Amino acid sequence: MAEKLLMTHCSSFLLPPPFTNGKNSSSPTTYALIILNQHLPRFSPLLWDHGNLYSAAKIRLCADGGANRLFDNMPELFPLEDNASLIRERYKPDVIKGDMDSIRPDVLSFYKDLGTEIVNNSDDQDTTDLHKCITYVRDFVSDEDKPNVSRIHFATSNPISKEGYIGFVCLVELLHFANLNTCVFFSGLQLCILVAGALGGRFDHEMGNVNTLCHFSTTRIILLSDDCLIQLLPSSQRHEIHIQSSVEGPHCGLIPIGAPSGSSTTTGLQWDLDDTEMRFGGLVSTSNIVNGEIVTVRSDSDLLWTISLKKQP
Template sequence: MTSNGTNGTIGEMVKMLCDPMCSTPKQSQQTCCTVKCWKWDVTQITMNKLIHDIKYGILILNRPITQNYGFMNNLWNRASIRMTVDGGTRQWDKYISAFPKEMQNTMKDPDLISGDFDSITDEILEKYKKKGCKVIHTPDQDRTDFTKALIELNVHRKQIGVELSHIIAIAQTSGRFDQIIANVQTLFLVKEELLLDANTNVFIISDDSISWLLLPGDHVIYIPEETRLHKRAWCSLVPVGDTCQHVTTTGLKWNLDNQQLRFGGIVSTSNTFDGSEKVTVKCSHSLIWSMRLPMISIL
């Protein structure tokens, strides 16, 4: 639903699009404008339908892990780089320890563990050191553990010579509100400070939802059938940092038509789908897109 702020792959940059009205070389030089267009297909995450040998990284932040075992087993083990972040190591250890031994043994160990280590016990840290995990101390207090982890993951990526299509952070949007906002800030820093390769996108998975940053331009988001047909499906477009002066969508129950999104004005939360296989978004400024993924939930 579109509201006044109270109620509320993956990412392939396809091409540079020119105004289709430009019919002559001379006219094209005068009126042609470039528009970035991305295609997003999250089934590569949710259903592990990796194509063209796509490689990705995964990291666990310091929040309880609530996704079902089958989903996490495939997502974790098929990653090119696996990482736990500070107290996320404790959360990961708790999560896999809850399963029978034979299931625990199918999970690979983290490649990297990073953080300032204020949220992890010496016992857990030593346990994973003995397993051969690389431990990186990142004491800098000017950045969050999430941001520092992405920097270290990128260093490791270069060292082993792998290109990553995307990085998935398992991080619940619950608990401390300031930490939730800090995670959103990290999504912006990835692009603003070029923390990763320009073609690497970052996704946050929380409970049964996924969120990522839509940069200015045109976006085509393919909606999994389980999502768009679910009776409690939801999605949202939230402006963060700047007013998004112009947003136009298709495929939503409550579409936007060249509308402004801003806090204090209109914010598109608790929206849902019209049944179409894809949603299109044309935005003048960055937005956070979120939607439900019921197939990854335990319940």
């Protein structure tokens, strides 16, 4: 059986520039930011501005009522600035997209006057606003990258053996850790979508957001709140998670999603899994603790990885 390709993960988007880890500064990641209709995380300005020096967010969207949260909460994150309008202008979304049943008229008018694109999908009631925004981002980034496709391609004589390689990877780290001379590196696979305000509030909304991770399993999507992050670890890869201990941990969890796990193995946790079965109604690895700088995960089922985020003084 062919060895699964390595997928590396790092929450460096939570670190203020300049990065302390030089490898991150050359990351080819394309970030996009989506804001949902929950309280804006305290680190939202960092997510918004983080790319100015290194990996700029190509696009920033509000999902319908997420525009209300941006309008109301962003000025609160700058208590030393007394001009809320200037803050709102500085943090103007590129797009507001959704069925437009939650956004306030004054907020819609404010951002429209600033030039924000308004995309009304009220005719589509079969998908969530987050689903609509992710589809928009994927199409947008794909269109942006089309001129460069010829330069980003399979650099291997056997591309079929590499299929299934998805999500965010740092190319330099992949080559180093997997000891490969060539790798799969399509431009679309560099995309990382950060979703702020994805957790909290109604449980059915939270589960809808988790379901969106599974629906778009070939795109790296990270759900964020003030308290934690959640992302999907596809079973088609083995995973190496680089812990940013200054901003995340130590509490973490691995939860099977979509199907029970017949075999999951980890290193780097206080209670490691060793060819362990996990399922709802049985064992699920919650309230675990990271033990070091790197956690490795291998499973025969897709898993949700969650880790706590530290409250900064």
